[in-house]
Amino acid sequence: MPRAGQDAAVKRARWILLLALLQAGCARLPAPVPPPARRGALNDHPAHYAFLRERAADARIVEGVDREIHDDWRWAGRRAVLRFAVDETQGIQFRVVIIVPHEFVQAGGRRIEVRIGGNPLGGIDASRAGYIDWKQPVPEEWLAPGKEIRAELVADAEWMQGNERRGYILGSAGFTL
């Protein structure tokens, strides 16, 4: 039996229970279901973009990018060339994610020119050290589906780390939306 003062709580609980039952009676939630048949597959290493953290990015490097992976980046030199292929040409941008080290700026580095298939796309302002996420629309006529497209990143300086020539840190590069 409820003690003194508990009557109200019991009544309240009764109402809550009633409302919960009403809600449960009306709500129609589906039961767990099998996953749908897969209609596609994610491509972690497409030919249009390279994350330099991945060994698979080796296939995208033509020259000027270190084969050694540091955490999730690699060193790029004065002239880095990458190869890509696209399966869509409209509404596409070229993206480069880099970190400009102080040494590059001290060595007189100011700019990294970007060329797509030999055509000048633009220049990355690298006159200050730091993280840069650079993106620029690519004219449709420069791209052809399925064909190799070379992207050149030409820096205006480089510096020495021991015996190694260094430019800047390359995180990722390639075509995106």
Place this chain on the structure above:
Amino acid sequence: MPKALSVLFGAGFTVLCAWALGRMALKRARMELAQGERQVLAFVCGAPLLSLLMTGLCAAGAVYDAVLLAAGVLILAAAWKDGAFRREEGERLEALPRPWQWLFGAVFSVYAGVALLAAMAPEISPDGSGYHLGFVSRYYREHGFVRIDTNMYAALSQGLEMLFLMAFAFGRHSAAALVHCAFYLALPLLMLRFGQRIGKPAAGAAAGLFFLCAPVALIDGTSAYTDAAVACVAFAVVYLTEREAPPWLTGMMCGFAYALKYTAFVAVLYPLARHAWRKQWRAAAVLCAAAAITAAPWPLRNWIYYGNPAAPLMNRIWPNEFVHASFEQEYVELMRRYPEIESYAQLPLELTVKGRLLAGFWGPLFLLAPLGLLALRSAAGRRMVAAAALFGATYFANVGARFLMPAAPFVSFAMALGLPAPLLPLLAGVHAVAGFPDMPSRYMEAPGWRLAKIPWRAALRIEDEQEWLARQSDGYRAARLVEMLTPPGALVLAFASIPESYTTREIAVGFQSGRGERLLDLIQAAMYSDMRPVREAVFRMPRQRLSALRVVQTNTPRRGDEREKDLWSIFEMRVFAGGKEIPPSPGWRIWAQPNPWGAGLAFDGIAVTRWRSWERIRSGMFLLAEFGGAVEADEVRLLMSEDQRGVRMRLEGQPAGGGWRELSGEPHWQGFPVPLTLRRMAMQEVRRGGVTHLLVRESDHQWEDLSRNRRAWGIRELGAVDGYHLFQLE
């Protein structure tokens, strides 16, 4: 002119049928009524009966011209047999003073003429030509109710739309608007009769004119809306209660109030309070039962069609796919505070003399509304103030000017009772002049929604209907473009509403339903960088055998937090062992809380489809995969977008036969290469969702990307008009 006649027939036939049913109902109610009261009350009290009849025909799929005509004729014949058309002598009400007879008669006649012409003109009101008559037109074509999952307004109660449907069958859009106009014109007469009944005829006449001549009441009451009908029925409920009508009749009217508009459910409280005060429990029970029966079709339909009896509201209590809880949360907040309304202190001036921000205004007279409190000195005044408070109680759920309509008759009456009687004719006269089309533009800077001109040529169809509509209605020509260039059965995804009652094609406006939001989300996930699948959350753990995995969202942002409105979403959930993905198998079971319906989208291998919580983030949400046996795993990856910075996650696993335990806290994040064909993938999914065409305005956010990259999207333009472009999905 023949069109004008069909319009008048459609409306007249419907109103007459309602009136005839009402006469029979009032006879059975055995109320002592004066002739003037009986005529007006008959129409108002017959409306729920006709509405119920039409609801039944809709449910039975029997909406055909012949059936409606036969039903109407039978109603009229039954009423004739019942003596409804015989003139009965009743009580005599207190006479209206002669000056008031002139003033009320003149103003009412002029406004009634204007209102009838405005209502007869082709329908151009946004909601009327959009969804109110859009659904009516659809029910008419389909001969009854159909599940409409592309527009949440389809789940609102549609008691008045049932009357529109009868009128629409014979006179189309304008006939429906005229039915609404009948309520708008009946209300001042009802107020006048009530004034006479309580021995305050001048106050009744003044109150009637205060309502009649308010600019927002005029434009709303002459459109295919529902607000004037709600106001009229609300007043009838109070009238019947005060006249001690039998509880079944008052209850029926209360239920009808709900059937007209959800927020009018408060109507039942007025007679219920009366019965409770007097301890008339049996009467109270009859009242509630009658109200429930009249209101019942709408929650019942919603539960059957949409899984939520209160749809499109209360979606967290009754979760469903039809309306997302996140939309409801957003919508409710928006309706409470319109754009540019920073404080409720702005409301008095916006509602009376500005009107731009609240879609309409009541006129300067209503600046005197607080003086209505002076009516508290009399018993009748106290009742009017109480009713105004009751019907005004729901106003702050939507602060648009027209949402004061149910309270306005009582506010008007309280003002008329509270203000000095000699002032009333002057105030009513000035208010009538000030509200006449288009006087407001002479004393207001940018008056809001109102009747700016009397469209008599269009009303009488002297002017070509289509040409007039093309000039007056934004989107009319787009609706016709859709009609001409798409095949029957087409589903057109649009980003903004058009007057869809002028096309037979189904229009799914992106934000207006859960389905529309999900379709829109596909396009946005391919269009906007922060909504694209650009990063992966990677959970790593020691390799182990697990029977189930779930990722749990752990953050509940505080109110006011900038991430408060974030929705959680996952494009793809992948499980790995030793760097190799374990593909989902048919033996798996997947689920999510909330939105279990969408869980499959996180396992379909398509980078543009995503499971979304469709509810603002809160701790405890999860996405689950049960493996149907033990599976070795050491990594889980979630493909996600950047539009959910407030999300915090942990990974939980269930060893075979064990309970849930945490496997990993916050994940490591890494970039993911966006597929370049994402736009086309999105459009393919939109097409899988049943959409055949897109309607895009040049002012839509999506226009620039869609028009510039149409090949990448896989769409082809079919035609354009007035800045609207129609695309076919290839």
